[in-house]
Amino acid sequence: MVATRNTMMLALEAELVLQPSPLTLTISVPALPRFNERRQATRSSRRFLMVRLQLDPFLNELTSMFEHTTEKGSVWVTLKHSSDKSKVQRNKMTTAGKELEYKCLVRATDGKKNISTLVGTKDHQRFQASYATILKARMTSLKKREKKDKRKAADANKKQEVSKKRSTPAKP
Amino acid sequence: MVYLTSWDDFVERSVQLFRTSPEKTRYAMKYRHSEGKLILKVTDDKECLKFKTDQAQDAKKMEKLNNIFFTLMARGPETDITEVTGKEQTESHPSRKGRGRKQ
Numbered sequence A: 001m002v003a004t005r006n007t008m009m010l011a012l013e014a015e016l017v018l019q020p021s022p023l024t025l026t027i028s029v030p031a032l033p034r035f036n037e038r039r040q041a042t043r044s045s046r047r048f049l050m051v052r053l054q055l056d057p058f059l060n061e062l063t064s065m066f067e068h069t070t071e072k073g074s075v076w077v078t079l080k081h082s083s084d085k086s087k088v089q090r091n092k093m094t095t096a097g098k099e100l101e102y103k104c105l106v107r108a109t110d111g112k113k114n115i116s117t118l119v120g121t122k123d124h125q126r127f128q129a130s131y132a133t134i135l136k137a138r139m140t141s142l143k144k145r146e147k148k149d150k151r152k153a154a155d156a157n158k159k160q161e162v163s164k165k166r167s168t169p170a171k172p
Numbered sequence B: 001m002v003y004l005t006s007w008d009d010f011v012e013r014s015v016q017l018f019r020t021s022p023e024k025t026r027y028a029m030k031y032r033h034s035e036g037k038l039i040l041k042v043t044d045d046k047e048c049l050k051f052k053t054d055q056a057q058d059a060k061k062m063e064k065l066n067n068i069f070f071t072l073m074a075r076g077p078e079t080d081i082t083e084v085t086g087k088e089q090t091e092s093h094p095s096r097k098g099r100g101r102k103q
Helices: A005-018 A033-040 A042-048 A055-068 A087-095 A124-138 A147-167 B007-020 B056-075
Strands: A050-052 A075-082 A103-109 A114-119 B026-032 B037-043 B048-053
Touching (some): A055 A103, A055 A124, B007 B056
Parallel strands (some): A050 A114
Antiparallel strands (some): A075 A103, B037 B048
16 A cells, blocks of 8 residues: 555555544654755855945945955856846836836955845946946956967967968969 | 857947846856956846856957947947947936935
């Protein structure tokens, strides 16, 4: 006979009833084990936490991210045009005839922490300037252009010449 | 993943992509100081444009692209951008009624 869940439960219940001592239910519920694991692991769950900051604290955090990732690690920054509302809210607002306000959502991470901020129409120029300053100051490990550029140009010219020769048929 | 080789091509196509699907398009940047590498990605989850570089001069170009995207995304996809240096008037950006979130 196949042991169905109901029969199993009945059997367990029967066991419980028979025991004289006060019951401590230690039956682990098999449903959603992964969810429980994730909750207990607070360190890893922190990675899923997106912290919404104001503009200036965001820029400060971003600067510190760059500082921490000089030896190893990366910094990701993502820009998106967003109204910061869920689809349900957006639909409600459009059907009600209300105007949706869009801003620029900026997210940043260093692989461990997640931060975000919203840049509105009035703030974007100021934010843009500060952001540019940070990047200019921090992106220092990129190579400076030197003779390589001339070499590249020369190579490109050579390649063009070679391809021209190939396209024209050989002399009979 | 499509890595484009021409910067101007990348810029033109990514702005076009944003104008086509402003709701879905995002512009991502990854910088690795240890390797001295910069990767840019613009995607609307259907089409993906990428640009990879290790040159400082491209960082300067990226700055301009950042400005373009900030302007477009903060103001609206209809915004007229004239090479970013002069931010032209926003073209009929919908006026905000009620509570706008002020930072």
